[in-house]
Amino acid sequence: MLRSCTAGLRSIWALRGRREGAPRLSMDLQPARRLFSTEKVIHKDWALPNPSWSKDLKLLFDQFMKKCEDGSWERLPSYKRRSTQESEDFKTYFLGSALQTQSLWKKAQLFTRGFEDGLGFEYVIFKNNDEKRTVCLFQGGPYLQGVPGLLHGGAMATMIDIALGSCTGGAVMTANLNINFKRPVPLCSVVVINSQLDKLEGRKLFLSCNVRSVDEKTLYSEATGLFIKLDPEKSST
Amino acid sequence: MLRSCTAGLRSIWALRGRREGAPRLSMDLQPARRLFSTEKVIHKDWALPNPSWSKDLKLLFDQFMKKCEDGSWERLPSYKRRSTQESEDFKTYFLGSALQTQSLWKKAQLFTRGFEDGLGFEYVIFKNNDEKRTVCLFQGGPYLQGVPGLLHGGAMATMIDIALGSCTGGAVMTANLNINFKRPVPLCSVVVINSQLDKLEGRKLFLSCNVRSVDEKTLYSEATGLFIKLDPEKSST
Numbered sequence: 001m002l003r004s005c006t007a008g009l010r011s012i013w014a015l016r017g018r019r020e021g022a023p024r025l026s027m028d029l030q031p032a033r034r035l036f037s038t039e040k041v042i043h044k045d046w047a048l049p050n051p052s053w054s055k056d057l058k059l060l061f062d063q064f065m066k067k068c069e070d071g072s073w074e075r076l077p078s079y080k081r082r083s084t085q086e087s088e089d090f091k092t093y094f095l096g097s098a099l100q101t102q103s104l105w106k107k108a109q110l111f112t113r114g115f116e117d118g119l120g121f122e123y124v125i126f127k128n129n130d131e132k133r134t135v136c137l138f139q140g141g142p143y144l145q146g147v148p149g150l151l152h153g154g155a156m157a158t159m160i161d162i163a164l165g166s167c168t169g170g171a172v173m174t175a176n177l178n179i180n181f182k183r184p185v186p187l188c189s190v191v192v193i194n195s196q197l198d199k200l201e202g203r204k205l206f207l208s209c210n211v212r213s214v215d216e217k218t219l220y221s222e223a224t225g226l227f228i229k230l231d232p233e234k235s236s237t
Numbered sequence: 238m239l240r241s242c243t244a245g246l247r248s249i250w251a252l253r254g255r256r257e258g259a260p261r262l263s264m265d266l267q268p269a270r271r272l273f274s275t276e277k278v279i280h281k282d283w284a285l286p287n288p289s290w291s292k293d294l295k296l297l298f299d300q301f302m303k304k305c306e307d308g309s310w311e312r313l314p315s316y317k318r319r320s321t322q323e324s325e326d327f328k329t330y331f332l333g334s335a336l337q338t339q340s341l342w343k344k345a346q347l348f349t350r351g352f353e354d355g356l357g358f359e360y361v362i363f364k365n366n367d368e369k370r371t372v373c374l375f376q377g378g379p380y381l382q383g384v385p386g387l388l389h390g391g392a393m394a395t396m397i398d399i400a401l402g403s404c405t406g407g408a409v410m411t412a413n414l415n416i417n418f419k420r421p422v423p424l425c426s427v428v429v430i431n432s433q434l435d436k437l438e439g440r441k442l443f444l445s446c447n448v449r450s451v452d453e454k455t456l457y458s459e460a461t462g463l464f465i466k467l468d469p470e471k472s473s474t
Contacts (some may be wrong), residue, residue, distance in 0.1 A: 026372060030351075047248040068464045103463055105355065106379075107379040107380070108379040108380075108382045108386075108424060109379065109380055109382055109383070110382055110383070110389075111380065111381045111382060111383060111389035111392050114356070114357070114380035114381075115351065119351070120351070121342065128376045131435075142343075142344040142345040142346065143344070143345075143346055143348065143351035144348045144351075145346055145347055145348055146347070146348060147404065147410070149345075152347075152348035152349075152395065152398075153395075153398045153414070154348060154349070154391070154392075154395025154398045155348050155391075157391055157394035157395065157398065157414060158389065158390075158391025158392070158394065158395060159391070161389075161390045161391045161394065162391065173384070173390075173418070173421065174390040174404060174418050175417065175418055176368070176415070176416065176417050176418065177390070177394060177413070177414070177416045178413070178415045178416075179413065179415075179416075180257075180409050180412065180413050181410070181412055181413065181414075184410060184438065194260070198431070213393070
């Protein structure tokens with residue numbers, strides 16, 4: 001079991017783990033495709049514009065898509081689920097003999113892609129591999145409310161976790177998140193999360209980010225993160 | 238506008254802000270009630286068992302309900318929305334003249350109550366006022382997945398934010414969250430978040446919590462939080 005798990009993680013490692021819930025690498029803009037003949041799920045890429053996106057979000061998306069043309073930036077696709085094999089590899093790695101087969105698990109999907117269009121997390125991440133940094137464009141919908149009229153701090157923390165993780169370029173786990181909330185984010189507004197890899201020490205990755213308004217005048221949050229690279233030679237159990 | 242806002246926040250203050258999305262104080266177990274004749278929404282209390290709750294969660298719930306009988310503990314109800322007036326007060330306080338009236342806002346609801354029963358955040362918080370601490374019983378559903386088979390770090394951060402906030406006893410905003418993720422949480426399992434108020438300095442509240450398995454043997458996370466009491470005499474804009 002460990003050997004197959006290790007092989008699976010090596011495969012995940014090779015994919016550089018940079019696409020959330022990603023079944024396979026894909027740089028095209030096809031909204032959906034079928035991966036394996038045994039899979040019934042058609043994987044839709046959710047990091048593309050939909051009618052709920054505001055003018056600000058669409059405009060920024062177009063600007064970054066232009067930056068992708070010379071290859072310096074790339075858009076990271078985003079899926080609700082990983083492929084079945086990858087999912088099993090991860091479960092075995094983390095849960096080992098304690099692996100459960102609850103029926104609820106069959107419904108499992110990525111946290112940030114669980115809401116209908118426009119109601120929850122609308123976002124896309126662009127990555128600059130040479131500069132080891134990413135830019136996440138995020139519009140938090142009405143189902144992400146905390147104090148009335150404002151984005152929930154937990155929703156912001158979630159996007160910060162994802163944005164920092166997108167800089168890691170590998171299969172990783174979050175070990176520490178330290179977030180300073182400077183100003184509350186109005187619900188349904190667009191923010192820009194700039195993340196970067198600051199330092200690499202063995203399997204430890206030290207990252208930081210800031211969250212700003214589209215015009216960059218308002219600093220909403222600053223955060224640091226410590227992520228640990230998973231060791232494909234070892235199970236965590 | 239400021240005066241009415243101030244009056245509104247005083248009222249919120251008086252309610253001690255301890256119930257998420259709470260329209261008014263309520264200690265009974267009525268699942269739903271109508272507050273104002275002008276309101277069309279019937280406020281359902283979501284911090285009560287539903288068929289998706291696991292045996293572990295129900296058992297812990299029953300244990301804490303027993304502790305409530307002598308008044309040392311209380312169950313905190315939880316609603317998707319605050320009353321219309323409170324919502325308007327908050328929006329005015331935070332957003333002032335920049336208050337927007339986007340149609341999406343009409344759908345606004347508490348982040349952690351946006352999923353169908355069992356798919357997202359299933360939780361209930363019990364509070365011990367004398368000891369300035371709370372216990373949050375949390376079952377993270379299949380729509381909160383991060384790495385396959387595991388709870389998303391952002392979902393855990395969200396619950397930590399809410400659990401710490403439940404100790405504050407006032408209208409507050411999160412200023413800092415510092416979370417150490419020790420071990421990943423299996424999806425659909427139940428965890429217990431013990432939170433406490435460590436120190437109060439003026440408007441600053443310093444809090445801490447830990448997240449453990451039901452049998453207390455596994456420490457999943459530890460966190461500290463700094464929350465700031467809102468000043469009802471001032472608008473934030």
